[in-house]
Amino acid sequence: MAGSSIIPLSRNVYRWLCLLTAAANVMGNILLLLFYRPLFGWLGVPMPQDLASFAFVAGFSFTVGILALLVFLDPEKNASLLIVGIVGKGIYALFTFYFYVFGGLHWFYLVFGIWDAIYTVVFFLFLIQLLSPDLTRLNSGDIFAGLDRPRTNRALFFIFSLTNTGRSGMSHIQTGLERKGYQVDVVNLQAVEPFFRFPMSLRDFFRIVVRSIFRIPAHILTPQIPAGRDYDLILIESQTWLVGMSAPVEALFQRTDTRAIFRDCDVAILNVARGAWRRSQAMVVRWLEGCGANLVGARAFTHIGWEPSRLFSLWFYLIYRKAGRPKWLDGFVQKRYGISDSAYAQLEQFGEDLAGRKRVKWTHSTVI
Numbered sequence: 139m140a141g142s143s144i145i146p147l148s149r150n151v152y153r154w155l156c157l158l159t160a161a162a163n164v165m166g167n168i169l170l171l172l173f174y175r176p177l178f179g180w181l182g183v184p185m186p187q188d189l190a191s192f193a194f195v196a197g198f199s200f201t202v203g204i205l206a207l208l209v210f211l212d213p214e215k216n217a218s219l220l221i222v223g224i225v226g227k228g229i230y231a232l233f234t235f236y237f238y239v240f241g242g243l244h245w246f247y248l249v250f251g252i253w254d255a256i257y258t259v260v261f262f263l264f265l266i267q268l269l270s271p272d273l274t275r276l277n278s279g280d281i282f283a284g285l286d287r288p289r290t291n292r293a294l295f296f297i298f299s300l301t302n303t304g305r306s307g308m309s310h311i312q313t314g315l316e317r318k319g320y321q322v323d324v325v326n327l328q329a330v331e332p333f334f335r336f337p338m339s340l341r342d343f344f345r346i347v348v349r350s351i352f353r354i355p356a357h358i359l360t361p362q363i364p365a366g367r368d369y370d371l372i373l374i375e376s377q378t379w380l381v382g383m384s385a386p387v388e389a390l391f392q393r394t395d396t397r398a399i400f401r402d403c404d405v406a407i408l409n410v411a412r413g414a415w416r417r418s419q420a421m422v423v424r425w426l427e428g429c430g431a432n433l434v435g436a437r438a439f440t441h442i443g444w445e446p447s448r449l450f451s452l453w454f455y456l457i458y459r460k461a462g463r464p465k466w467l468d469g470f471v472q473k474r475y476g477i478s479d480s481a482y483a484q485l486e487q488f489g490e491d492l493a494g495r496k497r498v499k500w501t502h503s504t505v506i
Contacts, residue, residue: 149214153209153213155257155264157207160204163204164207164313178449227261266321271345277438282435283404285370288370291320294363295324296361297323298375300335302476311373311488317486323363329356350385357389358389372406372431373405374426377409387422397429402431407435408437410477434491440477
């Protein structure tokens with residue numbers, strides 16, 4: 139459902155996708171080596187000039203197919219093989235696109251490059267799911283037990299939102315909490331680097347993306363946390379920038395003066411994303427576990443729309459700074475930016491549910 143809470147692909151879906159590429163890589167390369175002459179002649183593909191290199195590439199692709207088969211048979215045991223598949227398919231796709239654009243490579247090979255590019259993403263997402271199985275449980279819709287400590291009915295929000303989508307989502311959680319008697323303090327994280335601003339240039343957009351992917355440390359101003367208030371609940375909102383968490387949000391955990399506030403406290407997470415949210419949320423979860431926090435719930439919501447409209451709508455929004463542009467693409471680009479009204483309603487209910495969470499025995503090691 140557009141703009142609704144995300145239901146992650148199941149483990150079995152990814153397993154069968156691995157089997158699909160295993161069959162394609164193994165059987166396809168065997169058939170290609172046996173029958174490339176009539177096949178190439180029929181499609182008008184130039185014959186390989188170096189048969190040894192041609193056989194090497196086919197053999198490498200065959201090997202990746204075997205790795206995918208091993209992952210299908212036992213994903214948890216062979217999760218590390220996905221890293222090999224990501225690197226192998228990613229490099230092959232990159233070189234294929236390069237030589238297609240600059241070297242006059244025949245379109246026949248581009249088909250394989252597109253296939254490998256898709257599976258680079260599939261393997262990456264499956265690896266995240268295998269390494270972070272708790273994310274499915276956290277996003278199941280349940281609220282997990284809070285620590286058995288006195289309830290102060292005070293909550294602290296940490297927010298970093300460039301386009302206000304995440305901030306709007308947090309405000310609806312706040313509404314739900316306040317409806318159940320909570321008082322909420324909001325801390326807006328402020329980045330020191332000037333390119334963490336909206337609107338932004340295309341250059342600054344890519345700088346932010348690179349920061350998120352490679353986890354390059356950012357710098358934030360000292361968060362102005364109200365003194366003398368005992369919080370029994372903390373919520374963190376984190377944007378997703380091309381499968382990475384916001385660098386300013388990660389900076390919150392990199393500061394020794396702010397990490398301590400999460401220890402022995404109930405914490406919930408909100409992620410807003412165009413689509414690929416799992417690595418971003420996993421990064422936040424691991425930081426919180428390292429800080430000794432007790433995770434009581436998480437929600438991830440996608441932007442309104444369908445792919446690839448949602449992707450281009452995001453890009454156009456960042457360029458034009460207004461939804462529904464350019465007008466000549468009316469019907470393709472989304473006229474509204476952000477998450478849906480039904481998602482906001484779910485977030486209000488999320489706030490109410492967090493306020494009424496049950497309790498468990500308070501121990502320093504309590505994590506999900």
